[in-house]
Amino acid sequence: xxxxxxxxxxxxxxxxxxxxxxxxxxxxxxxxxxxxxxxxxxxxxxxxxxxxxxxxxxxxxxxxxxxxxxxxxxxxxxxxxxxxxxxxxxxxxxxxxxxxxxxxxxxxxxxxxxxxxxxxxxxxxxxxxxxxxxxxxxxxxxxxxxxxxxxxxxxxxxxxxxxxxxxxxxxxxxxxxxxxxxxxxxxxxxxxxxxxxxxxxxxxxxxxxxxxxxxxxxxxxxxxxxxxxxxxxxxxxxxxxxxxxxxxxxxxxxxxxxxxxxxxxxxxxxxxxxxxxxxxxxxxxxxxxxxxxxxxxxxxxxxxxxxxxxxxxxxxxxxxxxxxxxxxxxxxxxxxxxxxxxxxxxxxxxxxxxxxxxxxxxxxxxxxxxxxxxxxxxxxxxxxxxxxxxxxxxxxxxxxxxx
Numbered sequence: 001x002x003x004x005x006x007x008x009x010x011x012x013x014x015x016x017x018x019x020x021x022x023x024x025x026x027x028x029x030x031x032x033x034x035x036x037x038x039x040x041x042x043x044x045x046x047x048x049x050x051x052x053x054x055x056x057x058x059x060x061x062x063x064x065x066x067x068x069x070x071x072x073x074x075x076x077x078x079x080x081x082x083x084x085x086x087x088x089x090x091x092x093x094x095x096x097x098x099x100x101x102x103x104x105x106x107x108x109x110x111x112x113x114x115x116x117x118x119x120x121x122x123x124x125x126x127x128x129x130x131x132x133x134x135x136x137x138x139x140x141x142x143x144x145x146x147x148x149x150x151x152x153x154x155x156x157x158x159x160x161x162x163x164x165x166x167x168x169x170x171x172x173x174x175x176x177x178x179x180x181x182x183x184x185x186x187x188x189x190x191x192x193x194x195x196x197x198x199x200x201x202x203x204x205x206x207x208x209x210x211x212x213x214x215x216x217x218x219x220x221x222x223x224x225x226x227x228x229x230x231x232x233x234x235x236x237x238x239x240x241x242x243x244x245x246x247x248x249x250x251x252x253x254x255x256x257x258x259x260x261x262x263x264x265x266x267x268x269x270x271x272x273x274x275x276x277x278x279x280x281x282x283x284x285x286x287x288x289x290x291x292x293x294x295x296x297x298x299x300x301x302x303x304x305x306x307x308x309x310x311x312x313x314x315x316x317x318x319x320x321x322x323x324x325x326x327x328x329x330x331x332x333x334x335x336x337x338x339x340x341x342x343x344x345x346x347x348x349x350x351x352x353x354x355x356x357x358x359x360x361x362x363x364x365x366x367x368x369x370x371x372x373x374x375x376x377x378x379x380x381x382x383x384x385x386x387x388x389x390x391x392x393x394x395x396x397x398x399x400x401x402x403x
Contacts, residue, residue, distance in 0.1 A: 016370045019348055079242040084142050087122035092170035093141075094161065095125060096180040099280060100132035102139055104332050104353045105176045105232050110140040112204060112228075112235035113174050117142075121171065123243070126164055128157055136245040140238030144247050147254070151263035154181075156256070158188050163254040165193070177201070177229035179278075186229040197227035202234050271305040276322065276329040279305035282354075284324055287311045288340020288361060291381050295339065298384040301391045307331070309341045325350035339380045343368030360384075 015026040091113040095106035102110075113123045122142035127133075128149035136144055147160045164170075173189065176182035177200050190197040200212040204224060212231065213220040271279070283299045284307035285292070299306045308318035310325060324331055326346040336354040341347060343359075343366055351357060351371075359372035360383050369375045376383055 013370070019352055019371065079138065079240065082142070082241040082243050084117075084120075084122040084244075087142070088120040089117075089171040090122055090124045090143070090168045091117045091172050091174065092124045092126060092164065092168065093174045094182065094185065095127065096176050096178055096182045097127055097129070097131065097133070098180050099334055100130050101334070101355065102133050102135070103180075104237075105178055107139050107237035108232060108234050109174050109176050109230050111237040112230055113172075114140045114238050115235055116172055116174075116204065116224075124164075124168060124170065124248075125245075126161065128160070137242045138238070140241070140243055141245045142243050144245050145249070146247065147250075151265070152261065153259065153263065154185055154188055155259065155261060156254075157185060158192050159257045160254040161185075161189055162192060163250055163252070167251055171226070172224070173227045175227075175229050177231050183229060186227065190227050193227065195227050196225065197229050198222060198225050199229045201228050201230045204228070204234070271299070271303055274305050276305065276307060276324065276331055279307075279331065280334045281305065282307045282324070282331060282333045282335070283337045283339065284308055284341060285312055285318070285339050286341030287315075288342075288380055289317070291384075292317050294381060294384050298388055301388045304337070305333075307336075309347055310344070338368050338372070339384065341368050342366040343371060 011026060014020045014022050017023055093106075093109055093113045095109060096103055097106065110123060110125070117123050123140055124143040124145060125136065125141040126145045126147065128147050131146060133139075145164065147157075147164075149157055149160070161173075165173075173186075175186035175189070177186065183199075186197060186199075198209045198211055200216075201209045202212065203210040207224055208221050209224045209228060210219050210221050212218070271281075276282070281302070281304045283295070283302060283304035285295050286309035289295050289312065296306070298304075306318070306322055307324040307329075308322045310323055310327060312318050313320055313323045313328070321329070323329060324347060325344070326349040328350060330350050330353070332353040333351075334355045335358065336351050336356070337358045337360070338351075339360045341359070342361070342363065345367075348367060348371055356374070357368075357372045358374045358376070359366075359368045360376045360378070360380050361369055362377065362379065363369070364375070364377050369377075
């Protein structure tokens, strides 16, 4: 076997990023240190490895100590596998899947489903339409059911959910109480089943679910019903286990219903009119942006929602409602492009739920570069001009192809 040490860039990035959930697991264990009186201290719990069942084993052969100097951040962190071979019952979850991927709201919902399932039940995720998600296993999905759906078709989706209800008989139905479709679909499902749902639920504990009432100023507690429409942060998302995410199918095709709603397709929306918390593509500027006219032009060319760091807002270049971070707006964009932002801890907290972060900066050692999935080291103005030129060329080529 070759002695060449292979590098894993992603693992190294996790080891550098103190905000990543696996950051602590990627840190090297300190096996010995010199005490204050000059006595060498040893960590008896630091020598070992995680077994296949998640149990730490002690290695007394000396093999691991000898090879410790060759260890790098490329050590894979394998989460313990949670399996439910024969589920006693199912907890059905219908995530929003905005853009074909799980949102932070969806992950909170799966965390709540995992609590309700316990050790005997299984979490069944029902996904409509095309799915681009690859992390169902680490999100807490035991069984995965993919159903066809195109465009806005809530009536047909309710028919599909009724077919799932007849076959799997879930103990509870969980849907996000959101404006992305989950709230409407859950209420349609409740009307179809003739059941009264619990809405805006933010906590389920001791057989009681607590939801917001009175314009959000009061809490309403009630016994846990079969149909739950949960709010954001209703539970902690699953992070310490991985699940099977076995695909299942309906025994019979869901019956078709007569469509009474016609989907006319998507319409163009002004990116500036999209609230920061709901934007999927954000172009954010910081102290490193010198030409703000070019920044606005780039955002218009890309069709991105504009954001800014606190420094840029304090300097008057952007409005206060455009501020991103713990002291501004927490964002969950699919793509977040940071131009000239060094990456203060409050800003990094605000973008913690973003899927992909692209950093454009002159300083390769700044925290934003460490956080980013893709980094461009260079002058921001030159990069923005290149982006505008690339978009113009792509659109011009698309028009020629259409002609």
